[in-house]
Amino acid sequence: METSNLPAERSTGARVRSASGNWTTHQMGQLLANGRFGGLGRSTALRVAAGIACFDVIAQDVSKTPLNLYRETEQGPERVLPSEHPVARLLKRGPNEWMGTKEWLRLTAFHLSLYQEATTLIRRRERGDVGELYAHIPERCRVEVNTSERRYFYRVTKASNHDDVQLHWAPNLISAEDVLHFRGRTLDGLVALPSTHLGREVYETLKSMRKFVSDMFERGGMDILALTFPHGLSDEQFKRIEKGVDQAARTSREQGKPLILEGEGGENPEVKSLTMASADQGLDKTFVSTLHEACRLLRVPPHKIFALDDVKYDNIEPMDRHYVNDTLSLYFDTIEEVANRRLLTADTDADLFCAFDRDAAYSIDPAKKAKMHREELERAAITVDEYRSKRGWRKLGGAAGSARLVMGAAVMIDENNEIIMQSRGDPAEEAMKNGSQEADEEKQNSPDLRLVG
Numbered sequence: 058m059e060t061s062n063l064p065a066e067r068s069t070g071a072r073v074r075s076a077s078g079n080w081t082t083h084q085m086g087q088l089l090a091n092g093r094f095g096g097l098g099r100s101t102a103l104r105v106a107a108g109i110a111c112f113d114v115i116a117q118d119v120s121k122t123p124l125n126l127y128r129e130t131e132q133g134p135e136r137v138l139p140s141e142h143p144v145a146r147l148l149k150r151g152p153n154e155w156m157g158t159k160e161w162l163r164l165t166a167f168h169l170s171l172y173q174e175a176t177t178l179i180r181r182r183e184r185g186d187v188g189e190l191y192a193h194i195p196e197r198c199r200v201e202v203n204t205s206e207r208r209y210f211y212r213v214t215k216a217s218n219h220d221d222v223q224l225h226w227a228p229n230l231i232s233a234e235d236v237l238h239f240r241g242r243t244l245d246g247l248v249a250l251p252s253t254h255l256g257r258e259v260y261e262t263l264k265s266m267r268k269f270v271s272d273m274f275e276r277g278g279m280d281i282l283a284l285t286f287p288h289g290l291s292d293e294q295f296k297r298i299e300k301g302v303d304q305a306a307r308t309s310r311e312q313g314k315p316l317i318l319e320g321e322g323g324e325n326p327e328v329k330s331l332t333m334a335s336a337d338q339g340l341d342k343t344f345v346s347t348l349h350e351a352c353r354l355l356r357v358p359p360h361k362i363f364a365l366d367d368v369k370y371d372n373i374e375p376m377d378r379h380y381v382n383d384t385l386s387l388y389f390d391t392i393e394e395v396a397n398r399r400l401l402t403a404d405t406d407a408d409l410f411c412a413f414d415r416d417a418a419y420s421i422d423p424a425k426k427a428k429m430h431r432e433e434l435e436r437a438a439i440t441v442d443e444y445r446s447k448r449g450w451r452k453l454g455g456a457a458g459s460a461r462l463v464m465g466a467a468v469m470i471d472e473n474n475e476i477i478m479q480s481r482g483d484p485a486e487e488a489m490k491n492g493s494q495e496a497d498e499e500k501q502n503s504p505d506l507r508l509v510g
Contacts (some may be wrong), residue, residue, distance in 0.1 A: 068223045089351070094388060107351040107362060110363075111354075111355040111357045112167055113167075115384070116166040116359045116402075116417065117163060119162055119388050122389070122414060123413065123414040124162065124392070125137075125145070126410075127409070128408055129410065134432065137409065143408075144187055144400050144411070147190065152189060153178075153180075153190060153191055153323055155223060156191075156192070161192055165239060168194070168239075169391065170241075170252075172195045173243070173249035175195060176195050176198040176211070176236060176239070176240040177190050177191065177236070178193055178213070178227055178231065178235065181235065189225055190237070190432050195249070198236065198315045199211065200247060201230070208232075210232060211230070211236045213228070213230070213231055217229075221394075236399075237395050238395065239395050253355075345364070345366055348364050349364070355384075356380070356383060358377070358383040360376065363421075373420075377419065383391065389415065389418075391422075393412055398412050430447045435462055437461040440460065440461055441453060441457060441460050441462070445458075
């Protein structure tokens with residue numbers, strides 16, 4: 058692995074300075090990312106159900122989309138087999154012995170959505186090709202800059218026994234060429250701005266709502282009451298109530314026993330609730346609105362976390378399509394670009410590229426999907442074996458599998474728009490139109506397709 062003996066001259070960690078000083082964009086981003094301006098910690102966002110659900114949805118949807126290595130050819134992209142390239146083998150079998158490919162993608166996407174950055178260390182073989190990949194928490198893999206050499210390095214911290222075992226081969230300072238640094242939202246292309254800090258008000262509101270409900274259940278569902286005795290209480294009655302009302306209320310809450318109070322001369326007190334019901338406070342509507350805001354913050358459709366308000370069967374598919382185009386595609390692009398730049402470095406890799414199978418990311422009704430594949434087959438857009446592969450069937454192979462269906466009244470043209478093959482209609486029908494007496498013989502001897510010119 059390529060490393061440098063030159064010490065880093067400046068760390069990108071946030072510096073402490075007076076609030077009255079002039080802040081650069083880089084320093085402002087560091088303070089925002091570290092929560093120096095009252096930002097909410099990531100742990101709080103993870104304790105909010107809506108937050109962890111959105112992070113999980115993004116991570117799971119990215120990981121279940123196949124990531125493959127392709128070769129660009131004149132006929133279009135062709136998938137590279139694991140036996141043909143080490144990166145293809147790595148994507149097939151997993152980045153290392155501890156972790157599979159889907160788990161690595163899930164962890165990378167989770168870090169990217171939570172931190173707005175993710176890091177993976179590359180362990181190379183002696184000849185320089187990729188041997189293994191190890192995902193590492195971004196906070197334990199920080200960028201350092203050597204200004205004299207104009208190079209970037211990564212300071213790797215091993216903070217657990219797991220890190221010691223997994224990264225026993227890794228030095229404390231690693232060259233940028235050996236790190237996959239996936240970056241999302243930044244101010245300067247380096248310092249990440251996590252959504253958990255920028256959207257802290259949303260998570261604080263959800264946290265407060267949860268506390269309101271939790272406190273209510275801790276009181277056994279009892280309201281906070283005000284007791285009013287119109288004609289007052291005697292000293293003896295007041296002392297008795299002051300001494301025993303707390304214990305009586307606790308017994309009533311825990312054991313379901315009634316709480317009986319009376320004033321002088323058997324007078325009944327007026328009881329008023331000081332606790333507003335959730336409906337009176339508009340809590341239900343506020344909760345739904347805030348829940349949608351949390352989803353909007355991470356660009357996740359609410360129905361993905363099972364918030365099914367205003368969701369109908371006929372609008373789920375369009376929402377899923379926008380979700381893939383506007384959210385997942387950004388994660389796909391980020392992972393693809395960094396992987397292509399760091400994993401494919403040899404001169405022989407110029408025609409290779411890593412790419413997600415975006416078609417697999419779309420949620421399509423099975424009946425519509427089967428109909429779409431059938432139309433592709435009938436229009437000669439795919440071969441018989443390609444159709445069978447999309448349906449999950451065994452390939453035929455040979456001439457039968459590589460054949461394409463050409464339906465009746467179809468015409469095949471070349472790139473110059475010249476007809477090279479066309480299907481003939483029924484010769485008997487043509488004979489009736491043209492008055493030919495050789496129709497029967499032509500129908501028996503001529504094929505359905507004939508070469509023109």
